[in-house]
Amino acid sequence: EEKSQGPERTEYGAVEGILDSLVIGAVNRILPHPTDANIMYIGSVNGGVWKTTNALSSNPTYPIWTPLTDKLKSTSIGALAFDTADATRNTIIAGTGRTSALAFRGGPLSGLQISTNGGTTFTEVDGNGRLRGLNINGVIKKGNTIVVSVDKADVLTFDNIGIFRSTDNGATFTHISGLYIPDGRSADMVVDPSNPTTIYVAIYDLAN
Numbered sequence: 001e002e003k004s005q006g007p008e009r010t011e012y013g014a015v016e017g018i019l020d021s022l023v024i025g026a027v028n029r030i031l032p033h034p035t036d037a038n039i040m041y042i043g044s045v046n047g048g049v050w051k052t053t054n055a056l057s058s059n060p061t062y063p064i065w066t067p068l069t070d071k072l073k074s075t076s077i078g079a080l081a082f083d084t085a086d087a088t089r090n091t092i093i094a095g096t097g098r099t100s101a102l103a104f105r106g107g108p109l110s111g112l113q114i115s116t117n118g119g120t121t122f123t124e125v126d127g128n129g130r131l132r133g134l135n136i137n138g139v140i141k142k143g144n145t146i147v148v149s150v151d152k153a154d155v156l157t158f159d160n161i162g163i164f165r166s167t168d169n170g171a172t173f174t175h176i177s178g179l180y181i182p183d184g185r186s187a188d189m190v191v192d193p194s195n196p197t198t199i200y201v202a203i204y205d206l207a208n
Contacts, residue, residue, distance in 0.1 A: 043077030076106030085143035095136030125170035138189030149186035
């Protein structure tokens with residue numbers, strides 16, 4: 001019998017100012033739809049990607065949030081983004097990463113999860129194994145070009161941290177740190193909202 005890996009709501013958790021005291025767990029990424037404020041995605045620390053279509057409702061009907069990735073290899077979400085080349089914003093991409101406060105425990109670092117239909121189905125991509133074991137904390141997608149940032153890895157070497165780029169929609173990835181930017185762990189990565197070809201990255205801990 002198949003069972004979901006994602007979390008269920010917990011009653012009377014350690015919360016403040018929430019009248020019914022219902023909690024779900026740690027949320028690592030929030031992705032609001034740019035043109036429809038009722039649509040929002042979240043990436044949870046160890047519960048996968050979730051979606052709501054009534055984010056603005058003052059009295060939303062249950063279930064408020066729908067889990068989307070419970071049956072994929074990993075539910076540890078370190079990054080979440082829309083494909084900036086998809087004007088409908090139906091294409092979303094998640095990167096697996098462990099961010100739990102409990103010693104960074106979580107699921108396997110299995111790469112990327114891509115949906116082209118608003119989260120109904122996902123394809124798992126690991127760049128022919130290149131992203132396997134890498135802790136992804138940032139992801140940007142523009143058509144067939146995908147850029148990811150990595151701060152940790154199951155096997156920690158300079159080749160396994162920093163910035164990686166694919167130009168074939170995730171089939172293969174190239175480690176570009178040390179070529180165009182300094183080697184080192186990448187703390188975060190964002191795209192310029194006014195110019196999606198410009199990316200800002202934060203690199204730290206160059207010596208380790």
